[in-house]
Amino acid sequence: MAENTYGDISLNTAGGMKALMLRVAAPQVITARFGQTKSLPRNSGKDVPFTRYHALTAATAPLIDGVNPSGQPIRKTDLTIHMEEYGDFVPITSQVKDLHTDDVLRQVTLRSGDAIAETVEKVNLAVLKGGTSVFYANGVANRAALTSGPKRGDLRKIVRFLRRQRAKPHTRMVKATTAYGTEPIAPAFVGIMHVDLIDAFKDLPGFTPVEKYSDSDKALPFEVGKLEEIRFCATTFCDPWKNVGVSGGTYITGGGEGTGTADSYPVIITGQDAYATIALAGKGRVTPTVRNPKPQASDELGRSGSIGWSMYHTCGILNQLWMTRYECCALQDPS
Numbered sequence: 466m467a468e469n470t471y472g473d474i475s476l477n478t479a480g481g482m483k484a485l486m487l488r489v490a491a492p493q494v495i496t497a498r499f500g501q502t503k504s505l506p507r508n509s510g511k512d513v514p515f516t517r518y519h520a521l522t523a524a525t526a527p528l529i530d531g532v533n534p535s536g537q538p539i540r541k542t543d544l545t546i547h548m549e550e551y552g553d554f555v556p557i558t559s560q561v562k563d564l565h566t567d568d569v570l571r572q573v574t575l576r577s578g579d580a581i582a583e584t585v586e587k588v589n590l591a592v593l594k595g596g597t598s599v600f601y602a603n604g605v606a607n608r609a610a611l612t613s614g615p616k617r618g619d620l621r622k623i624v625r626f627l628r629r630q631r632a633k634p635h636t637r638m639v640k641a642t643t644a645y646g647t648e649p650i651a652p653a654f655v656g657i658m659h660v661d662l663i664d665a666f667k668d669l670p671g672f673t674p675v676e677k678y679s680d681s682d683k684a685l686p687f688e689v690g691k692l693e694e695i696r697f698c699a700t701t702f703c704d705p706w707k708n709v710g711v712s713g714g715t716y717i718t719g720g721g722e723g724t725g726t727a728d729s730y731p732v733i734i735t736g737q738d739a740y741a742t743i744a745l746a747g748k749g750r751v752t753p754t755v756r757n758p759k760p761q762a763s764d765e766l767g768r769s770g771s772i773g774w775s776m777y778h779t780c781g782i783l784n785q786l787w788m789t790r791y792e793c794c795a796l797q798d799p800s
Contacts, residue, residue, distance in 0.1 A: 482753040489578025496589035546781035554773025559758040586702040602793035611710035632736030632787035664799030716794035739788035
């Protein structure tokens with residue numbers, strides 16, 4: 466018989482909570498769709514190995530009759546990413562448990578799914594925003610000199626850079642479900658940005674909003690449109706660096722309207738296998754716990770309990786040159 470590690474709920478109830486949390490969380494996560502992924506390994510420790518294979522050298526010399534070429538070894542780079550544990554809980558009281566008319570367990574489970582999605586996105590984006598490849602809007606030298614929204618010419622330079630590094634456009638993405646697997650997409654590099662930038666990107670010459678796609682049903686989750694070879698997805702979790710650019714009242718500053726220094730918004734643009742993460746899928750992905758209010762040494766009247774969750778997760782960059790960070794400003798008053 467399996468050990469119950471979920472507190473005061475049965476294995477069946479825990480299984481239902483896991484499934485519901487992941488069904489809520491999985492569709493909200495963008496970053497986990499476009500990296501190299503693995504399902505959570507079972508009983509293999511907190512270090513997860515990923516491998517990047519290098520391109521073979523072109524065979525430009527003609528073959529000589531009766532002589533085999535010398536051959537070449539396949540080269541690879543191994544990267545081990547250390548997983549960390551994340552989690553939280555919601556306190557409940559005996560009165561909530563006994564008197565509340567709502568299904569408290571279900572409501573907390575649903576909101577925990579939201580928290581799991583935000584946790585995964587913010588952990589992943591913190592890693593991706595730390596990449597060493599960076600472009601600044603309008604060609605300025607650094608973040609402190611930023612004084613421009615996005616430019617089409619900058620994005621063309623980024624695509625040229627990625628192609629020179631032999632980065633490949635995405636052709637598949639991880640499914641937006643709790644089932645571990647992928648599905649095909651039209652080839653494109655993918656940019657992930659904050660929702661504050663949507664209007665500025667829609668103003669770019671040649672930008673096609675998703676509602677004008679010939680087949681909008683094939684849009685990526687949270688996709689807002691595309692510019693030539695880049696498809697852009699927007700989230701509230703790709704936070705800017707606040708008050709770091711040039712002073713002025715044209716661009717968002719400090720997360721809102723004002724006259725201070727402009728905020729710098731990152732756009733993470735990636736090709737295939739640029740980074741790696743753990744798929745938000747699988748039976749062991751999340752552990753729910755429930756502690757019903759009951760008398761115990763620290764709570765003699767049994768007035769407090771909790772509903773919580775915990776999970777292991779990680780993200781790491783596999784190739785700094787197959788992705789880049791584009792930093793630009795967001796308009797305070799989009800026209």
